[in-house]
Amino acid sequence: MLYTWSLFIASAVFLIGIIYRIIGFFRLNIGPDRAEFTTADRIKAFLSGLLDILVSPVRMFHFFKTVILNVVLQLPLMRQDPLKWFMHIGLYWGFFGLFFFHALEGYVSEVVFSDYQSTLNPFMALRNIAGVMVMTGVGIAVYRRKTNFRLKQISKHHDYLAIVLLALIMMSGFGLEAAKIISSGVFYDMVDEYGAMDYDEELPVLKAVWQEEFNVHFPGETIPVTPEIMEEGWLVNEDNCAACHANPRWAFVSYPVSIALKPVAGFFNRNRLDLLLLNIHFLSCFLGLAYLPFSKFRHILTTPISLIISGLAGQEIKRDENRATRRVFDLSACIQCGTCTSHCAVGPLFEIFNNQWVFPSERVTRIRESAWGRPMDKESRDAFSQGSFLCTMCNKCSQVCTAGMNLQDIWKETREQLAEEFLPDPAIRIRELCKKQQSEKAGQKAPVVFKPGKNPVFESLKKSLQAGAFSQCYTCLTCTNSCPVVDVTGEITELGSAPHQVIHALVLGQTDLAKDASIVWDCLTCYKCQENCPQGVRITDIFYQLKNMVYHQEFGI
Amino acid sequence: MKCALFSGCRTGFDIPQHPTSAKAVLSRLNVKVEELEFGCCGYPVKEKNLDAFLLLSIRNLAIAQAHRLPVLTLCKCCFGALKQAEHYFQNDWEKRALINSMLQKEGLSYKGGVKIHHMLTLLDREVDKGVIQRSIIHPLDGIKVAASYGCHALRPSTITGLDDRPNAPTIFERIIALTGAEPVNWSKGLECCGNPLLDKNNAMAGDFVLKKYETAKLEGADIICTACNYCHMQFEHGRELILKSSGSTKPIPAILLTQLLGRAMGLENNLPGVETAA
Numbered sequence: 093m094l095y096t097w098s099l100f101i102a103s104a105v106f107l108i109g110i111i112y113r114i115i116g117f118f119r120l121n122i123g124p125d126r127a128e129f130t131t132a133d134r135i136k137a138f139l140s141g142l143l144d145i146l147v148s149p150v151r152m153f154h155f156f157k158t159v160i161l162n163v164v165l166q167l168p169l170m171r172q173d174p175l176k177w178f179m180h181i182g183l184y185w186g187f188f189g190l191f192f193f194h195a196l197e198g199y200v201s202e203v204v205f206s207d208y209q210s211t212l213n214p215f216m217a218l219r220n221i222a223g224v225m226v227m228t229g230v231g232i233a234v235y236r237r238k239t240n241f242r243l244k245q246i247s248k249h250h251d252y253l254a255i256v257l258l259a260l261i262m263m264s265g266f267g268l269e270a271a272k273i274i275s276s277g278v279f280y281d282m283v284d285e286y287g288a289m290d291y292d293e294e295l296p297v298l299k300a301v302w303q304e305e306f307n308v309h310f311p312g313e314t315i316p317v318t319p320e321i322m323e324e325g326w327l328v329n330e331d332n333c334a335a336c337h338a339n340p341r342w343a344f345v346s347y348p349v350s351i352a353l354k355p356v357a358g359f360f361n362r363n364r365l366d367l368l369l370l371n372i373h374f375l376s377c378f379l380g381l382a383y384l385p386f387s388k389f390r391h392i393l394t395t396p397i398s399l400i401i402s403g404l405a406g407q408e409i410k411r412d413e414n415r416a417t418r419r420v421f422d423l424s425a426c427i428q429c430g431t432c433t434s435h436c437a438v439g440p441l442f443e444i445f446n447n448q449w450v451f452p453s454e455r456v457t458r459i460r461e462s463a464w465g466r467p468m469d470k471e472s473r474d475a476f477s478q479g480s481f482l483c484t485m486c487n488k489c490s491q492v493c494t495a496g497m498n499l500q501d502i503w504k505e506t507r508e509q510l511a512e513e514f515l516p517d518p519a520i521r522i523r524e525l526c527k528k529q530q531s532e533k534a535g536q537k538a539p540v541v542f543k544p545g546k547n548p549v550f551e552s553l554k555k556s557l558q559a560g561a562f563s564q565c566y567t568c569l570t571c572t573n574s575c576p577v578v579d580v581t582g583e584i585t586e587l588g589s590a591p592h593q594v595i596h597a598l599v600l601g602q603t604d605l606a607k608d609a610s611i612v613w614d615c616l617t618c619y620k621c622q623e624n625c626p627q628g629v630r631i632t633d634i635f636y637q638l639k640n641m642v643y644h645q646e647f648g649i
Numbered sequence: 650m651k652c653a654l655f656s657g658c659r660t661g662f663d664i665p666q667h668p669t670s671a672k673a674v675l676s677r678l679n680v681k682v683e684e685l686e687f688g689c690c691g692y693p694v695k696e697k698n699l700d701a702f703l704l705l706s707i708r709n710l711a712i713a714q715a716h717r718l719p720v721l722t723l724c725k726c727c728f729g730a731l732k733q734a735e736h737y738f739q740n741d742w743e744k745r746a747l748i749n750s751m752l753q754k755e756g757l758s759y760k761g762g763v764k765i766h767h768m769l770t771l772l773d774r775e776v777d778k779g780v781i782q783r784s785i786i787h788p789l790d791g792i793k794v795a796a797s798y799g800c801h802a803l804r805p806s807t808i809t810g811l812d813d814r815p816n817a818p819t820i821f822e823r824i825i826a827l828t829g830a831e832p833v834n835w836s837k838g839l840e841c842c843g844n845p846l847l848d849k850n851n852a853m854a855g856d857f858v859l860k861k862y863e864t865a866k867l868e869g870a871d872i873i874c875t876a877c878n879y880c881h882m883q884f885e886h887g888r889e890l891i892l893k894s895s896g897s898t899k900p901i902p903a904i905l906l907t908q909l910l911g912r913a914m915g916l917e918n919n920l921p922g923v924e925t926a927a
Contacts, residue, residue: 241754241755241756242755435686436688437658437687437688437689437705438688438689438693438694438705439688440688440704440705440708440751440755441694441701441704441705443704443751443754444698444700444701444704444751445698445701482693482694482697484658484659484689484693485658485659485661485662485663486658486659486661486662486689487661487662488658488661491661500662516848517848518697519696519697519849520848520849523849557737557740557741557744558699558737576840576841576857577853580853580856580857613849614846614849614850614853615845616800616841616843616845616846616857617695617696617800617801617845618800618804618840618841618845619800619801619803619804619805620800620804622804622805623804623805623806623815623816624816630805632805636695636696636699637699639696639697640696640697640698640699643696643697643698644698649698
């Protein structure tokens with residue numbers, strides 16, 4: 093009853109989740125809100141793209157090649173990191189082995205193998221092998237997330253939740269098998285159902301064998317054991333049980349567990365705790381099933397497809413409609429494995445900016461969450477924009493992505509969207525801010541006021557290696573005369589449009605004047621002024637420093 | 650000799666031909682290259698935060714030091730950034746301690762002193778002229794080349810040390826001359842390409858690159874040669890601007906130094922632009 097209902101509910105949640113996702117893949121849009129393509133357009137483009145593959149023998153060849161090399165054997169992962177490959181192969185093959193041949197045994201194993209019995213070899217041993225593979229994978233996954241410097245920074249609760257759920261399924265499975273080995277209840281049930289023996293004479297000797305050799309525990313019973321009894325017992329076992337039961341020692345994990353359970357076996361068997369473990373086992377499996385469309389487990393279904401897409405099309409997809417669909421789809425193929433983040437060219441900046449959205453894997457997560465209806469608050473959007481524009485678009489993340497995502501395209505579109513939503517690169521924002529302030533102040537002809545006391549900005553400038561030399565300036569105008577920007581703008585009409593004015597403002601302690609100067613924000617950083625300054629004033633570096641200061645003022649970093 | 654090739658972020662997507670051509674050329678010159686797990690050179694964040702710039706930059710130098718290799722950059726901005734970072738590292742002890750404390754978290758440390766080359770300085774100072782000349786099998790006779798120097802490698806000269814005479818450098822021309830091509834005297838060769846202002850002041854950024862195209866052609870160049878990722882992207886951007894505004898008159902091609910060398914060495918036969926220029 094519990095089994096049927098929980099399976100029904102889990103399957104329903106799973107199906108609804110999957111349908112919801114599939115509709116979203118063709119409906120949602122990543123990037124500027126242009127509504128270029130309708131959902132129907134995108135489905136049409138997808139189907140015609142699919143047809144292109146199906147009708148072309150060359151593409152079909154590449155399709156199968158990708159499936160075998162990249163999806164089944166995961167060779168790209170092997171080339172990247174053998175430990176990671178070993179971990180994932182353990183999880184992947186172990187899980188699929190258990191899923192098809194154990195969870196779906198009625199539909200797969202029994203159909204494929206005419207003599208299938210879950211308690212016969214090789215099936216019993218194979219089941220343990222698969223379980224060990226998954227547990228090894230889980231162990232390596234935890235180890236990597238706990239020891240890798242970068243992975244530790246990005247691992248979240250849901251990453252560990254997925255690992256815990258998987259471990260729960262496996263451990264309850266091993267526990268269940270062990271509990272069944274020691275269970276007298278299961279033994280009697282089986283005898284009732286399949287045994288054809290004399291209960292007074294044959295059953296005690298069979299019990300002796302199963303107790304001594306197969307580790308069944310009969311609480312409150314003392315079973316006489318002698319070599320003769322055992323000999324007889326083996327014969328009864330041969331007649332009644334052996335056709336379906338291999339020696340449980342072949343369950344090389346569960347059997348030692350059953351030995352460990354021996355001290356509490358009486359309690360276990362009196363309370364039929366094997367049934368409790370059975371419930372935990374299938375409920376945790378169904379929980380995983382229901383959770384799949386809404387968690388990183390969905391990659392079981394999505395990542396093979398994204399790997400095939402990248403194997404067939406590479407980074408560039410022909411049709412724009414399919415590019416739009418791929419962006420949304422790729423976000424769901426991400427596993428948060430952190431490979432992109434470990435290889436990110438600007439990832440180390442997390443140390444400075446303390447902004448998780450420096451990391452590509454974290455941006456992917458946020459973009460996906462936003463796309464599926466969880467908008468960001470203002471502060472997060474600011475930080476997200478900062479992280480997005482620290483990216484140098486080096487394409488490394490797409491090249492190393494174990495799921496074959498085209499991240500470059502996602503970054504490009506997201507940045508365009510941010511720019512349209514008035515959240516362009518912070519460097520551009522502060523530039524506009526300073527230019528605005530300057531034009532506002534230009535109207536007021538206030539006399540320059542010498543501020544008494546210490547100006548902290550001024551002091552820090554004076555102390556720094558790069559900016560400390562400004563007081564050497566004697567206003568010879570060499571900087572201004574060599575400046576290509578001044579050359580283009582022509583006559584110097586307003587205050588702050590020539591480099592020497594900025595340096596002079598600093599000499600006078602007018603840091604605000606210097607920061608808002610238009611030449612600071614139109615500086616090409618060509619270093620001509622600095623190169624030619626006879627006094628060794630590091631003008632370009634000072635301009636950099638002023639920009640740094642405004643950035644710090646506006647973004648706190 | 651052996652170098653750690655520092656291709657620069659922009660070669661990952663925008664100009665992948667830069668490292669591929671560089672590797673082909675270097676293999677002809679018996680220079681071995683190793684591609685390490687380098688990150689960003691720091692130049693793009695310099696305007697945002699100096700510490701961020703230094704962290705990224707020094708991190709690369711620390712990686713190179715761990716492998717005991719000199720760094721070879723293809724991009725002038727990467728070259729300038731690494732040189733500047735080394736300068737800060739040698740002269741600002743506070744920054745030195747700060748950066749090393751951050752690097753320590755990922756098990757790195759830097760002691761200073763890693764040799765930093767740009768493709769130009771490597772070819773000029775480390776590779777035997779005779780080796781280069783012998784590898785030129787298709788001399789580019791008659792092609793007039795305008796060398797776009799790239800600001801961040803050239804200046805501040807006391808830090809970057811690209812050429813002894815920063816106001817009249819000849820290093821780029823010397824290398825071009827080895828290919829048989831004729832370097833032209835270009836009035837805007839030392840000027841900025843305008844890329845740093847792209848997306849900030851597009852009008853001005855476009856102005857600079859258009860002027861470079863215009864003057865190069867006027868002063869007799871058949872092609873413009875770049876040795877910097879950002880300059881090259883800016884010339885590609887300028888090319889688009891010209892094609893968009895005029896439509897018919899194509900600008901003279903802008904190609905990478907490594908492509909020019911590759912062409913002269915017979916490595917790249919279908920190099921776009923060179924045939925039409927010649």
